[in-house]
Amino acid sequence: MKTITIMQASALVLALLANSAMAAVSPEEAAKLGTSLTPLGAQKDGNADGSIPAWTGGLKPDAAPVTNLFVGDPFADEKPLFTITAANAEQYKAKLSDGQMAMFKRYPDSYKIPVYKTHRTAANPQSVYDAAKKSALNTQLSEGGNGLINFSDSRYYAFPIPKSGVEVLWNHLTRYRGSNQKRETVQAVPQVDGSFTIVQLRDEVAYPQFMPADAQAASANILFYYKQEVVAPARLAGSVTLIHETIDQIKEPRLAWVYNAGQRRVRRAPQVAYDGPGTASDGMRTTDNGDLFNGSPDRYDWKLIGKKEIYIPYNNYRLASPSLKYADILKAGHINQDLTRYELHRVWEVEATLKPGMRNIYAKRHMYFDEDTWQAALIDHYDGRGQLWRVAEGMAYNDYANSVSAYAGQALYDLIAGRYLINAMMNESRHGSVFGGEANLADYTPAALRSAGIR
Template sequence: MNSKTMLRCGALALSLLATGVMAAVSPQEAEKLGTSLTPLGGEKAGNADGSIPAWTGGLKTGAGPYVNNFLGDPFEGEKPLFTITAANADQYKSKLSEGQLAMLKRYPDTYKIPVYKTYRTASNPQSVYDAAKKSAVSTELVDGGNALRNFAQTRYYPFPIPKSGIEVVWNHTTRYRGENLKRITTQITPQANGSYSPVQMADELASPQFMQGIEPGVADNVIFYYKQEVTAPSRLAGTVLLVHETIDQVKEPRLAWVYNAGQRRVRRAPQVAYDGPGTAADGLRTSDNGDLFNGAPDRYDWKLIGKKEMYIPYNNYRLQSPKLKYDDIIKPGHINQDLTRYELHRVWEVEATLKAGERNIYAKRHMYFDEDTWSLVEVDHYDGRGQLWRVGEGFAMNDYHNGIATYANQSIYDLLAGRYIVMGLVNESPKGAEYGVAANLNEFTPAALRNDGIR
């Protein structure tokens, strides 16, 4: 290499550092996707002893009954291989999170982890796999990892072969959520004795690539548009939240508005971000606890610890069944663990530590992401004293009818208060989630909020 070439290389390296650009993987490395790796970057092979099988394509349409948009359980009737309790937790602790161990200790008589046979059910449309492969060689981190470059054309899974913790988080944030969604969900915040008053919400989520009325370039920095209307109880009904979820939330912060039914006014809502209070959450979750984590990553340093095998909530079809009532699920201290299903899977382990000078009620988050879907399934939240405070669990399942990784619900347990919140319950909804609905940008504007609140 001559001196001029060395100088050019040095100048390029300095310019990359100065702009905070981190390069995508090489085309040669991206060729692993769909060969030795799954199309989304998981290890295609099983583990050494066969307790984690090889991925062979996941579940397809028709894997179970699909009635009124509810997913039937393809594994109905299976029994646990074994159950982890406070009495035998030490035997399995290498495959449990600190939060799971803390829950076993906090509720030794009722909290348990029923472990079932492992099935790698994750599947997505081929178009999503194609987008992930393009993302792998084109998408770059910029602004210290707070934003993405060259992502608007692909939109999914920017880093299927991640090299850092922030890349893993971006895969979760931008994962495929299906085409435009409408659903009725329920959020519950039980008292310590298990009594509760449900809050019902109507959710709409639309992605720019599936919407009408969007001019080219207008939504290049938008991941999705989200609208949430509280429909019950009557004292809260009519409150509507609108969010434009941006990619670079430092350059262009999340845009949020709230329509207050009592005041009949639409207001900007900058508090709907970071550790601002969650909607009707009784102080049991923050805004960025939705989806177990969402929003701008700029307040944390993200350390990629690596991969490990772990017992995580998986294939929780029973837990979303319309045969269950909320009384069956909601119990003192935690949900009814007899209805849950855990399996052994490989996860990406990431530790988020609050940066000096930044503010969030969680000083550290220890996070575990399923390798096949990039869904966040376990999160341990620590307070400013370094004490484990809250434990988040995402009860994952694969929507085999629509090819989407989703949740039966998400629960966040407050170890100190002895209370918890459950988000995304659908068991008593009139029907399950509806995908592929028509959506227009005009429906996701502040001007449209007031009509939603009073209709």
């Protein structure tokens, strides 16, 4: 009897420890949000030498003129403090990723990092800050960290005070991206000599919290609905992809369908996940390279390394400007770095290692997430041999008119092939992103794909 009692007590202790590891933070810890921490969990104070300032609320909606839904550049008159090149990169190595250092070696004559004064521009609506605090108090990881419990009422920033690498990733996956959105974007995969063909895309995304009550009730495990149509070139035009992005993709895997314009048929598309080929990407990106990383975390072990200060793409208003043509941006080997802007920011550093028995063309991902927005900034990708293969940079800026962080472009550089892919560019689009439209479940059904794809 004594042995049984000890065993039962041990089991109870283990159960309590397991539950504690998965539990939300205490009310005392959550109270730091908006006080010593920003409302989203970043360190509110600046750094010791003042090169990173304190966060004071971010940009206001009138930070600069908005033209045709394109936000202007609040820092247009600023000049670089200094520029990092292959010649002086070793001097700044401690504040650069391995991928950035590899880019200097791969393109010693052209790749550069112009470093500007740091501005902490991140700002979201108060309702989002309130939701983040609710998440901190209530959201838990499901078994294995591959889904979320008690999250559907808050919907944003699952773990603003993270305790593990997978929780940091979930903040990127659940970050605020605005209300329902429609936009026209392009993707390009330049050849080694810099020549390129533009792929025009029409995207739209809808969130259950901005849909009618019946849609909300039917979408408890849906993070968002996404639809993407290829508009050009003609050989690809008319193809449409539909995704129902689930919150727990183990309990209910991502649902995806593709309308093939040539066959005029809608098919289920399980390949639109993990390392399935990205749309019209010429083999230069996987599905989970979109948004720098998207989808289920279940195939990797996620190690939280900690925080550090590095130079990341930030406040890239110039790169997002409608005054630029794509030919101004797209160059051989990499984008035109003279148009980019980098700043010193604190990031969360996470290492994702492929689990034994799992499959992905990337055996390891070394990831850096901006502390103020939780948006991925840099990701280094390693192949099965442990060789650094691809380097991702998210050219971030703050869409202050809509209080949301965004990318002026998402670049993925292949160090071996000497080519790259960049998507999410809008410079030559008819207008900027349109937020706030109505959306219904009927718009995001397989049946709706046929009408969307008719040429």
